Amino acid sequence: MAPAGRLLALLARPQSPSRAGAMAQPSCFALELPGGGLAHFAVGPAGTEGPAAPPDPRAAALLGPPGRSYALCVPVAPGRDCAARVRAARLLQRLFLQLRRGPLGRCQLRRLLRYGPGGGAGGLQRGVLLRDPDDSPDTRRALLALLDSCLEAPRPSLGEFVGDESHQLWQRPWELRGGREWRQVDPERVVPAPEPALHPVVPDLPSSGVFPHREAARAVLEACTPFMPEARAVLELVDQCPRQVLRGAFPVIVIEGLDATGKTTVTQAVADALQAALLKSPPACISQWRQAFDDEPAIIRRAFYSLGNYIVASEIAQASARSPVVVDRYWHSTAAYAIATEVSGAVQHLPPAHHPVYQWPKDLLRPDLVVLLTVSPEERLRRIRGRGLERTSEEEELEANSVFRQKVEVSYTRMESPGCHEVDASPSRERVLQAVLSLIRDRCPQLP
Numbered sequence: 001m002a003p004a005g006r007l008l009a010l011l012a013r014p015q016s017p018s019r020a021g022a023m024a025q026p027s028c029f030a031l032e033l034p035g036g037g038l039a040h041f042a043v044g045p046a047g048t049e050g051p052a053a054p055p056d057p058r059a060a061a062l063l064g065p066p067g068r069s070y071a072l073c074v075p076v077a078p079g080r081d082c083a084a085r086v087r088a089a090r091l092l093q094r095l096f097l098q099l100r101r102g103p104l105g106r107c108q109l110r111r112l113l114r115y116g117p118g119g120g121a122g123g124l125q126r127g128v129l130l131r132d133p134d135d136s137p138d139t140r141r142a143l144l145a146l147l148d149s150c151l152e153a154p155r156p157s158l159g160e161f162v163g164d165e166s167h168q169l170w171q172r173p174w175e176l177r178g179g180r181e182w183r184q185v186d187p188e189r190v191v192p193a194p195e196p197a198l199h200p201v202v203p204d205l206p207s208s209g210v211f212p213h214r215e216a217a218r219a220v221l222e223a224c225t226p227f228m229p230e231a232r233a234v235l236e237l238v239d240q241c242p243r244q245v246l247r248g249a250f251p252v253i254v255i256e257g258l259d260a261t262g263k264t265t266v267t268q269a270v271a272d273a274l275q276a277a278l279l280k281s282p283p284a285c286i287s288q289w290r291q292a293f294d295d296e297p298a299i300i301r302r303a304f305y306s307l308g309n310y311i312v313a314s315e316i317a318q319a320s321a322r323s324p325v326v327v328d329r330y331w332h333s334t335a336a337y338a339i340a341t342e343v344s345g346a347v348q349h350l351p352p353a354h355h356p357v358y359q360w361p362k363d364l365l366r367p368d369l370v371v372l373l374t375v376s377p378e379e380r381l382r383r384i385r386g387r388g389l390e391r392t393s394e395e396e397e398l399e400a401n402s403v404f405r406q407k408v409e410v411s412y413t414r415m416e417s418p419g420c421h422e423v424d425a426s427p428s429r430e431r432v433l434q435a436v437l438s439l440i441r442d443r444c445p446q447l448p
């Protein structure tokens with residue numbers, strides 16, 4: 001079997017003059033597998049160089065017969081501006097909702113990314129692999145009708161996977177001819193692709209979820225103002241916050257951790273013990289709009305939480321002139337949840353330690369100490385159940401999906417300047433409080 005790299009090189013050769021322009025570059029896919037694995041494969045024009053190798057057997061089982069699979073993808077950044085990104089993200093969210101209805105509702109969905117073999121942020125597409133276990137013609141009809149309903153740019157792309165008698169896999173893209181009629185164009189071979197050094201979504205994160213400065217997040221909400229009055233309201237509050245905040249002399253301590261690790265309990269107790277001001281991110285002044293942003297695609301939701309941190313920074317600056325400040329969640333929450341959600345696959349697919357995505361934004365007020373509370377998954381679950389409150393869907397996902405929980409935890413521990421100081425929050429409330437207070441006394445010499 002030829003190595004995957006050589007197969008990719010073979011695929012990269014233009015084949016037929018009519019389609020050479022469109023097909024000069026193969027396209028790679030990263031398919032999320034059950035349990036958090038990722039399978040990479042490429043599609044390219046059929047050549048004469050020999051048989052294509054079968055892709056990763058786990059991917060082959062999801063792509064090939066019996067049943068039929070479709071790749072539905074939307075470019076992440078179809079234009080250079082933020083408005084185009086926001087439109088594309090909302091389109092994908094709408095498609096996901098529609099895929100759960102009607103005849104498409106019985107299909108299985110898996111997260112899929114499409115990217116150029118060279119990596120880089122350009123050319124990235126997000127989408128879904130839709131598997132119809134019954135291979136019903138209704139599925140195809142419903143998908144084409146769905147594409148017909150997407151009249152505005154960007155238009156999603158649709159490809160259908162088929163196997164042949166020699167167990168080779170092919171992808172047949174659908175194209176709209178003459179603006180009216182859907183046709184399947186030349187089949188493209190499916191071959192394995194090497195795992196890229198960096199997860200394909202990572203170069204795009206600074207524009208889509210882990211915004212490295214205030215302006216990057218601001219631009220996203222600015223693009224939302226035509227359809228979200230809440231976005232204008234948040235921007236007005238952010239714009240009242242000075243860009244250069246001057247903090248006071250008292251220490252600023254942030255408490256981080258997954259839901260139900262004890263942040264609320266610890267922040268209140270620490271605030272009482274140190275007579276500190278207690279703040280939280282997102283701050284109370286924007287919390288009435290939180291649900292509206294939580295219902296929007298990730299890029300919009302993350303921009304909201306990012307800007308919330310800048311508003312809290314302004315509150316921290318003022319409060320730290322008068323007393324120590326304790327903050328319940330801050331930037332590390334925003335970044336860790338964003339990285340864990342956006343990077344498909346498992347912990348090993350996260351960007352490596354010291355990657356720029358783990359760096360504190362240069363224009364955001366830095367705390368003196370960040371404490372990360374950790375408890376075992378079992379204890380966390382006991383606390384969640386004991387609390388019995390309504391939970392956000394992201395928290396439900398965390399509970400259900402231990403791979404996601406691990407990705408959030410590892411992302412937390414990779415955050416830098418400042419990094420997190422981990423405290424085991426499994427012991428009694430009193431012992432956890434004493435552990436956190438002793439860490440604060442060690443690390444914050446300015447404490448009176």
Ligand SMILES: Nc1ncnc2c1ncn2[C@@H]1O[C@H](COP(=O)(O)OP(=O)(O)O)[C@@H](O)[C@H]1O
Nearest residue numbers: 259260261262263264265383387427428429432
């Ligand atoms: N050290 C502890 N031991 C036992 N239960 C705790 C401890 N700390 C917090 N809890 C309980 O666990 C639940 C979650 O704690 P909470 O402070 O609300 O977490 P978070 O703010 O991180 O979501 C609450 O019911 C709380 O009373």
Ligand SMILES: Nc1ccn([C@@H]2O[C@H](COP(=O)(O)OP(=O)(O)O)[C@@H](O)[C@H]2O)c(=O)n1
Nearest residue numbers: 258259260281282305329330333334337394
């Ligand atoms: N500073 C923050 C705070 C929360 N968040 C988001 O909000 C969710 C958790 O907030 P929460 O208030 O429900 O959690 P708890 O404080 O109840 O544990 C996470 O899913 C994060 O995505 C954020 O991104 N940035």
